[in-house]
Amino acid sequence: MLLEFKVRNFRSIKDWQNFSMLAESKIKEHENNVITLDNYHVLSTSLIYGRNASGKSNLLNAFKALQYLVFESGDFKLDKKIPAFEPFKLDSRYSKDPTEFYIDFIADDNIRYIYEIGFNNTEIEYEILKFYPKTQPATLFERIKNKPIKYGEYLTGRKKDIEEKLYNNQLFLSKVGVEKLEALTSPYKFFSRGLFVSNFHDSKYDELLIQIYTNRIANDNLPFFKENMNILMKEADTGIERIEVTEEDIDVDLLPKEMSDEKKEELVEKYKRKIRTIHKFFDGDKEVGTVDFKLDEESTGTIKLLAMGGLILEALADGQVLIIDELDKSLHPKLTKVLIEIFHSKKTNPKNAQLIFATHDISLLNNELFRRDQVWFAEKEYEGCSHYYSISDIPGVRANAPFEKYYMSGRLGATPVINKNELNFQF
Incomplete structure (x- = not known):
């Protein structure tokens, strides 16, 4: 469970910026949106708005960069540069400063940890792990x-x-992936299993996710996953009654001859299973059976729902922190709202999963859905650096304020400034 995240000198982020999932005590609305664990009161969801290039994605990418270093740097070779080092480029003083991350979280052992790192292009400058x-x-x-x-x-x-x-380019915590230290197992697992960042938007990524979940359904290694996916797809008004997994023959003779038999077998095993969607079949207005569709016969929105639905169901099953860039892409606003509300319900979110996402969908900017401390904005300053704040940081905004109206009028900031009079095109 994420409590707080801070980042400095990463992409458009110049000086320390803070993103908090701790519920503010002064805010009393929507108590169901708050997870209470021991003495901690934590938000189950947060969303981030902002104009294009304001830094929304860079904040989410900072989570991904930290996770990558914990998960992968233990295998870095001696002379490998640290790929996550992407300092703020618009101020010469920052090119030699370290990128710094600070994360405060509760791991699967229900213990609170604080992890801090700073690194440059070639080495880790500091790494500190504390716990409570x-x-x-x-x-x-x-x-x-x-x-x-x-x-x-x-x-x-x-x-x-x-x-x-x-x-020098490896994190000590990353080594726990291959060198067992009992006291560090839970904080390591938070990054390897408890945190998932989805920051790709193309159809190939969705297809990859669907293939992963197809194999999990077939292998039955995530309890109730298929049953829950069927419930989601049916209740989302997709016209799908259920999904099934079939196995298809793959002609290995079509694979490159230079590929080893072992690699061919691995690819066949990975891709032989395919999802089929089952729809009702009619003779006029009379239902007479069912018909199955290949996945590429479904709409873009249905395919996106399968991919996002898989991520969400896995997060709910494992109590993950799920971070998604543009959750609403290709989804109807009413469906996106339902996916969010799943995290707000103790019934559908018993393991305290969290959802953090960036969006442009202002229909979600609603005081009936979110508390003021759940709605964040990314704003870019004149110098090109990003900073982040929530509605609760803005004086005078009440719980019943029309968030969408305030945002579109510029009262909450983080909206694009477009001067149409300057669009003097030449043809």
Whole structure:
């Protein structure tokens, strides 16, 4: 569960910017949108608005960059540059400064952790992991460039073995993926399993997601996934009664001859299963049976719903933090609203999953759906840097304010400034 995220010197983000999922105590509306765990009161959803190029996607990409480093940097070669280093380019002073991330979260052991890193193009400048065994924070490890790593009393095990194998471009926490340290397993799993960032928009990505979920349905390795997907597709008024998975023959002779038999077998196993959508079949106005459709016969919106629905169902099943860039793309606004409300219900979200997404759909900007601390805006300053704020940061906006009207009139900021008089095209 995400509590707070901070980032500095990453893409359009110049100075420290804070994004919080902690519910503000002064805000009393929509208590069902708040998850209470021990003494923490956390928002189940947040959405981010802003004009094009304001930095919405860059905030979400910062989550992805941090996750990537935790998950992958343990395998970096000695001389590999750190690909996540993308400093703010519009101020010369920042090109040599580190990119910095700070994340405050509750892992699957129900313990709160704070993880901080700073890095440049070639090395990790600092890496600090703290946790809350009781009411006060304790350090698990602290790593500062050119200094020995300091270990807290709670971190036991063969940590020195990891330190000796650690390159300057690798995160210590990333090594937990292959070197077991019990005290670091839960924070590592938060990044590897508890956080999912979907920041691609093309149809190929949707097809890949659908293939992944097709195989999971076939292998029955996610309980009730097929049943829940059928409920979602039917209730979303797609005309689909249910989905089925079939196996198709793949002609291996069509694969490149230079490909190994092992690789061919792997590809066949991965792609032989296909989803078929089952629809009612009629003779005039009389229902006489069913007919199945191939996936490419369905609408773009239905395919998008299958992809997004899979992400959402998996997040709900595992209690994930799900971050999506443009959740509403190709979906009807009423359907997007229903997907959001799933996270607001204790019945449909018993494991406290969270949804964070960027959007341009102002129909969602509704005080009947969101609290003031759930609605965020990305604004780009004159110097080209992004900053982020919520409605609750704006003085004088009441709980019953017409959010959509205020936003479109410019009262909440983060709207494009377009001077039509300057559009002097020449033909």
